[in-house]
Amino acid sequence: xxxxxxxxxxxxxxxxxxxxxxxxxxxxxxxxxxxxxxxxxxxxxxxxxxxxxxxxxxxxxxxxxxxxxxxxxxxxxxxxxxxxxxxxxxxxxxxxxxxxxxxxxxxxxxxxxxxxxxxxxxxxxxxxxxxxxxxxxxxxxxxxxxxxxxxxxxxxxxxxxxxxxxxxxxxxxxxxxxxxxxxxxxxxxxxxxxxxxxxxxxxxxxxxxxxxxxxxxxxxxxxxxxxxxxxxxxxxxxxxxxxxxxxxxxxxxxxxxxxxxxxxxxxxxxxxxxxxxxxxxxxxxxxxxxxxxxxxxxxxxxxxxxxxxxxxxxxxxxxxxxxxxxxxxxxxxxxxxxxxxxx
Amino acid sequence: xxxxxxxxxxxxxxxxxxxxxxxxxxxxxxxxxxxxxxxxxxxxxxxxxxxxxxxxxxxxxxxxxxxxxxxxxxxxxxxxxxxxxxxxxxxxxxxxxxxxxxxxxxxxxxxxxxxxxxxxxxxxxxxxxxxxxxxxxxxxxxxxxxxxxxxxxxxxxxxxxxxxxxxxxxxxxxxxxxxxxxxxxxxxxxxxxxxxxxxxxxxxxxxxxxxxxxxxxxxxxxxxxxxxxxxxxxxxxxxxxxxxxxxxxxxxxxxxxxxxxxxxxxxxxxxxxxxxxxxxxxxxxxxxxxxxxxxxxxxxxxxxxxxxxxxxxxxxxxxxxxxxxxxxxxxxxxxxxxxxxxxxxxxxxxxxxxxxxxxxxxxxxxxxxxxxxxxxxxxxxxxxxxxxxxxxxxxxxxxxxxxxxxxxxxxxxxxxxxxxxxxxxxxxxxxxxxxxxxxxxxxxxxxxxxxxxxxxxxxxxxxxxxxxxxxxxxxxxxxxxxxxx
Numbered sequence: 113x114x115x116x117x118x119x120x121x122x123x124x125x126x127x128x129x130x131x132x133x134x135x136x137x138x139x140x141x142x143x144x145x146x147x148x149x150x151x152x153x154x155x156x157x158x159x160x161x162x163x164x165x166x167x168x169x170x171x172x173x174x175x176x177x178x179x180x181x182x183x184x185x186x187x188x189x190x191x192x193x194x195x196x197x198x199x200x201x202x203x204x205x206x207x208x209x210x211x212x213x214x215x216x217x218x219x220x221x222x223x224x225x226x227x228x229x230x231x232x233x234x235x236x237x238x239x240x241x242x243x244x245x246x247x248x249x250x251x252x253x254x255x256x257x258x259x260x261x262x263x264x265x266x267x268x269x270x271x272x273x274x275x276x277x278x279x280x281x282x283x284x285x286x287x288x289x290x291x292x293x294x295x296x297x298x299x300x301x302x303x304x305x306x307x308x309x310x311x312x313x314x315x316x317x318x319x320x321x322x323x324x325x326x327x328x329x330x331x332x333x334x335x336x337x338x339x340x341x342x343x344x345x346x347x348x349x350x351x352x353x354x355x356x357x358x359x360x361x362x363x364x365x366x367x368x369x370x371x372x373x374x375x376x377x378x379x380x381x382x383x384x385x386x387x388x389x390x391x392x393x394x395x396x397x398x399x400x401x402x403x404x405x406x407x408x409x410x411x412x413x414x415x416x417x418x419x420x421x422x423x424x425x426x427x428x429x430x431x432x433x434x435x436x437x438x439x440x441x442x443x444x445x446x447x448x449x450x451x452x453x454x455x
Numbered sequence: 456x457x458x459x460x461x462x463x464x465x466x467x468x469x470x471x472x473x474x475x476x477x478x479x480x481x482x483x484x485x486x487x488x489x490x491x492x493x494x495x496x497x498x499x500x501x502x503x504x505x506x507x508x509x510x511x512x513x514x515x516x517x518x519x520x521x522x523x524x525x526x527x528x529x530x531x532x533x534x535x536x537x538x539x540x541x542x543x544x545x546x547x548x549x550x551x552x553x554x555x556x557x558x559x560x561x562x563x564x565x566x567x568x569x570x571x572x573x574x575x576x577x578x579x580x581x582x583x584x585x586x587x588x589x590x591x592x593x594x595x596x597x598x599x600x601x602x603x604x605x606x607x608x609x610x611x612x613x614x615x616x617x618x619x620x621x622x623x624x625x626x627x628x629x630x631x632x633x634x635x636x637x638x639x640x641x642x643x644x645x646x647x648x649x650x651x652x653x654x655x656x657x658x659x660x661x662x663x664x665x666x667x668x669x670x671x672x673x674x675x676x677x678x679x680x681x682x683x684x685x686x687x688x689x690x691x692x693x694x695x696x697x698x699x700x701x702x703x704x705x706x707x708x709x710x711x712x713x714x715x716x717x718x719x720x721x722x723x724x725x726x727x728x729x730x731x732x733x734x735x736x737x738x739x740x741x742x743x744x745x746x747x748x749x750x751x752x753x754x755x756x757x758x759x760x761x762x763x764x765x766x767x768x769x770x771x772x773x774x775x776x777x778x779x780x781x782x783x784x785x786x787x788x789x790x791x792x793x794x795x796x797x798x799x800x801x802x803x804x805x806x807x808x809x810x811x812x813x814x815x816x817x818x819x820x821x822x823x824x825x826x827x828x829x830x831x832x833x834x835x836x837x838x839x840x841x842x843x844x845x846x847x848x849x850x851x852x853x854x855x856x857x858x859x860x861x862x863x864x865x866x867x868x869x870x871x872x873x874x875x876x877x878x879x880x881x882x883x884x885x886x887x888x889x890x891x892x893x894x895x896x897x898x899x900x901x902x903x904x905x906x907x908x909x910x911x912x913x914x915x916x917x918x919x920x921x922x923x924x925x926x927x928x929x930x931x932x933x934x935x936x937x938x939x940x
Contacts, residue, residue, distance in 0.1 A: 161583035164538065168571065168579045174545050175568035182560020182635075189549025189556075190869035196550050197543075197880045204539040204887055208894065211535045215528075215898050254871075259553060261871040419561040420637035427565055430641070434572030438580075445580050448588055 113424045114414035117180040118402065120428075122395040124176055124435075128169035129240070129294075129387055134380075135159040135166055137298020139206065139233025140291070141321075143226065145302065145313045149219075152226060156213065158305040158453045163210060165445065167203070172438075179427045183417040184402050191251060191260045192243065195278050199239050206232030234291075241290025244394060245283035248336065248343060252276060253405035253412070271339065274406060282339060289328040293390070296321040297383045300367065304376040307452050311376075318379065319371055325386075326364060342408070343397040353396045360389025478877040479551045479868045484850065485881065486543055488843055489888050493537030495842045498612055498658065499665020499700075500530050501605045503692055508601045512594055522688055523601070525907035526669070531586055532898050534608075536891050538579070543884065551877070555857055555867030562628050562638045563618045566645070570614035578607030609658065616654050617645055622858050623849070624649035624719055636861075649719070652711035653849075659708050660845060662700035663805060664838040669693035670812070671835030672903055674828040682906045687822060690831065694816050698809040704802050710765070717766035720859065721775045723852035726788045727795035728762055730776045737762040737774035745792045750778065786854040794844035794851070801841040808834055 138159055146152045177185040189196055209229030213222055246262075252275050253260045265277035268284075299318035303311055337344055347353050363385030370379035398404055403412040418424065504526050511519035545567065548556045584592075585600035627643035628636045638644060670693025676686030716724040724730075729740050731750040739762040743755035763772040777785060808830060815821040821828075857864040 157587075161587040164535070164579040165576065165583055168575050171542060171545060171575055172568070172571035174549075175564070175571035178548065178556065178560050179564035179568035182564055183557050185560060185564075186549045186553035186556035186869075189546055190551070190553035190872055193550050193869070193872050193876055193880075196546060197883065200543045200546060201883055201887060203542060204891075207535055207539045208891065211532060212894060212898070215532065216901060259869070259871045261873075419564060420631060420635075423561045423565065423638050426638065426641040427568060430565070431568055431572055434569060434576075438572055438576040441577070441580050445584055448584065448592065 113421060113428070114180075114418045115400070116428065117176075117418065117424055118395070118399060118414050120431075121173065121176055121180060122392065124169060124173045126388055126391040128166070128173055129391060130297075130384055131166035131169055132163070133237070133294045133297045133387060134301035135163040135298070136206075136233050136237050137294040137296065138302055139210075139229055139298070140237065141295050141299055141317055142302075143230050145299065145317050146310060147313075149222065151310045152222075154306055154310055154453050155302060156210065158302065160210065161449050162446070164207070165442065167207070170203075172435075176431065179431070180419055180424060181402055181412075181414070181417045182419055184412055187253070187259055187412065187417075188251075188403055191253075191262055192246070192278065193261065194264055195239060195243065195262075199236065202232045202236050202239075204232075205229075206236070237294035238287040238291045241287035242278060242283045244290065245286035246276075246278060247398065247403060248286070248340060248394065249276065249282060250340075250404040250406045250408075250411070253403070253407070253410040272406075276406065282335070285328070285332055285335070289325070289332050292321050292324040292328055293383075293387065296325050296367065297380075297387060300371075300376070300380040300383045303371075304380045305453055307454060315371060315374075318367075322364075322368055322371060326368070329360075329364065346397055346399060353393075356389055356393040356396050358389070360386050360393060363387075363389055475870075475872075475874045475877065476865045476868045478874055478881070479872075480864065482877055482881045482884070483544070483547055483551055486540065486547060486884060487850075488846065490537065490540040490544055491842065491846060492839055493533045493540065494608070494612070495661045495664045495839070496668060497530055497534045497537055497665075498608050498661035499663065500526060500533075500668065501601075501608055501665075502662060503665055503669055503696060504530060505598075505601050505605045506692060506696075508598045512598045515594075518684070518688075521907050522685055525685070525902070527586065528902050529668075529899055531582070532895055534578075534582060536895060540888070540891070551869055551872065552857070552867050553869035553872075555862065558635050558862060558867075559621075559858060560635075561631075562625075562636050562644065563621055565638060565641060566614045566617040566621075570611055574607050574611035574614055576607075578604050578611060581607065612658060612661070613650070613654055616657060617647060617650050619849075620647045620649035620653055623653075623853060625858050625861050649715065652708060652715055656704065656708040656712050656845075659700050659703045660838070660842045662696060663704060664842060666693045666696035666700060667805070667831075667835050667838045670697055671832045674831040675903065676906070677822055678825060678828050678832065685907045690821065690828075691816065693831075694809060694812045694821070697805070698813045701802065701805040701809050705806055709799075709802065713765055714768075717774070720853070722777070722780050722784060723786065723791065723848070724766065725775060725777045725780075726786050726791040726852055727848055728774075729788075729792045730762070730774060731778060732776040733773060733779050734776060735763075735773045736760045736771050737766075737776075739765065740796075742796075745789055747788060784855065786852045791848055791852045794847040797844045798841050798848060801837055805834070805838065805841070 138155055142152065142155045146155060174185075205228050209225045209227075209232055213225035213229070216222075249271055251260055251262060263277045265279040266275055267273045267277070268280045270276075271280040271282040296318060299314045299321060302314040303318055306314065363382045366382030366385065367379050368382075370376075370382055400414045401411045402414055402417055405411045419427070504523055507519050507523040507526065510516075511523060548567070581600045581603035585597065585604055588596070588600070590597070621644060624647060626647050626649075627639045629639055631637050669689045673686045673689025673691075673693055676682040677690065713724065716727070728737075729743065729745045729752050730737055731745075731752075736759070738757040738759040740752055741756045741758070743752035743757075746753050760770040763774055764770050766772065766774055777788065812821060812827060812831060815824060815827055853859055855863050855865065857867040
């Protein structure tokens with residue numbers, strides 16, 4: 113049952129990155145791909161009806177974690193206190209920037225909110241990547257109780273110290289990888305959703321960020337296993353898990369091929385596969401832990417962090433139903449807003 | 456300089472480890488109070504928007520569509536601000552109340568999670584459809600998506616209130632060997648008897664806010680003699696719903712709330728009423744200041760025996776006063792007392808004003824009475840105050856418990872998050888919220904100033920007849936139009 117919930121939560125988080133990823137990525141790059149207000153408005157139109165629903169997956173992930181692994185929920189949120197609040201502030205700024213922009217017909221007003229939206233979007237994927245890297249690396253869970261508290265940085269050059277901060281060279285590298293991957297996701301989305309000059313410049317940027325993503329992936333993967341050889345153990349004991357990294361590699365290669373051939377839908381699909389592959393590889397690598405600790409004996413696993421069995425069963429029934437419904441109406445809404453946005 | 460430092464003393468003292476809990480409470484309370492200014496407006500307005508959309512669907516007149524569009528432009532930014540300020544609250548359970556979340560996650564995690572999948576998904580997805588696809592997909596899709604936003608946001612309120620109701624009246628849980636709590640019956644959590652009266656009271660309060668806003672802005676248009684037709688429609692709908700909801704707040708829902716307090720949380724009731732001593736045939740205090748030194752209300756104005764009757768349906772019933780409970784279990788008495796009295800006092804004024812307005816509407820005098828229209832305009836902000844102090848009674852009155860009778864607030868906070876970090880995040884949130892408030896006020900002023908887009912190429916006579924048709928007390932005018940044909 114705990115494993116089912118682990119997969120469930122991983123699924124929700126992956127959905128969040130897939131869906132909110134493209135509007136975050138579009139937000140993080142859009143001052144550069146657009147050349148005038150008309151194009152900026154087209155970018156906005158491509159994401160406005162969808163972003164709020166996309167962000168809801170994050171809220172759902174929070175609720176799901178609270179339900180299934182309450183200890184993980186409280187330990188990680190209070191431990192990453194500062195980073196969580198920075199993320200929350202950025203989420204607030206970004207949502208407001210998007211929605212306020214169109215409310216007054218004034219150039220100064222619009223430029224201001226364009227800036228707010230950009231500043232709110234750009235650091236978010238970076239911080240999500242940093243969070244994931246912290247989980248991969250392990251956190252300093254203390255011996256009394258199970259809580260910890262991490263400062264933003266303690267010793268940025270030594271990620272494996274006894275009391276690591278949130279930022280060090282390893283987590284920053286993964287953060288940059290996440291940022292590039294999300295921007296690639298956003299630019300392929302824009303390539304697929306827009307026309308004319310906007311589509312062309314999105315394609316060029318997609319190409320650039322494809323190179324960056326490939327480069328950073330090639331750099332980060334061996335470094336991860338050099339730094340954290342223990343994360344390979346689950347792959348060694350269950351070799352079928354190599355399917356997940358294979359999906360990621362296949363995805364990123366597809367993006368490159370499709371960008372070259374100008375097949376917009378396929379490039380976005382490839383980017384989706386890359387994200388799914390990377391997320392599931394990470395989840396597979398840490399399983400059955402949910403929050404590895406610096407001292408491995410104190411790690412939170414799906415067993416010691418989970419809610420009581422009865423809660424999990426009841427929650428699975430109610431929540432599974434809700435999630436099916438959510439997927440259904442998301443399918444409907446996305447279908448209704450399909451097609452390209454005219455510039 | 457020294458005087459300034461002396462003045463700061465109480466604030467600086469809060470950096471002691473023992474007082475960090477108070478900072479956590481300030482942060483959560485501040486975030487909650489600010490957040491709830493928006494949902495109370497949107498949950499009320501969305502009902503009225505569905506009413507306008509229904510009129511559009513049934514009568515097919517562009518007038519109603521434009522009226523709904525106008526209110527959607529007020530609604531949408533408030534909805535977004537409500538959503539983004541609610542996210543720190545959901546995560547606040549984990550960031551600031553880590554121990555509480557660990558212990559009770561096995562129970563309330565259920566409904567927190569359900570709010571996400573059942574309610575929040577529905578409202579966000581369909582709001583996108585309503586806002587950006589409303590015209591493209593036709594009348595029915597428009598109505599349906601508005602209705603789904605209504606359903607989603609009211610369901611959202613329900614799930615959140617089941618969490619709060621469990622904290623007020625914990626049901627259906629058992630303690631595990633490791634000290635954490637586990638749920639016993641899921642449906643008992645959803646059907647907690649506390650949810651029922653709390654839900655109808657809170658949602659009634661939201662409708663009060665929404666309908667007072669509609670009536671007030673309608674009154675503004677009538678007073679400035681702009682958009683007169685829209686002004687009449689808004690005042691009419693606002694007054695009808697404002698009367699119904701403000702009466703509803705007093706009876707039955709408010710009455711049920713106080714009866715439940717008498718039964719389950721007598722300390723909160725005693726603090727709210729300012730009752731220091733246990734009395735048989737206790738009197739109801741209207742005005743007076745609670746004095747904790749002398750344990751009495753200074754210069755009281757009271758109605759004898761009414762409190763006993765309201766709480767236990769008998770004039771001679773005994774009501775327990777604060778002295779019957781250990782002092783360590785008292786909430787902040789003056790804060791609870793004043794919040795409660797402001798809530799009840801303003802609530803009574805609302806009902807009286809709306810009763811008068813409805814009477815004038817029925818007699819056909821309302822649109823000409825500038826005094827009454829001024830009153831409707833000026834009273835518009837007060838429901839926000841009333842709902843806020845209502846929540847203060849509920850939450851401050853529950854202290855020192857975070858889960859009533861089960862867990863103390865001081866035991867629930869994140870003990871590794873120190874005061875400096877909480878100061879930092881309070882200041883950050885305060886700055887952001889200030890920005891949001893300024894923005895929202897700018898947006899509303901601009902929308903109200905520009906007004907709803909008037910009907911352009913419509914048959915004005917038919918329109919006049921329809922507007923007359925929905926206004927009570929104006930029926931004869933409608934007949935005149937009919938005869939002329």
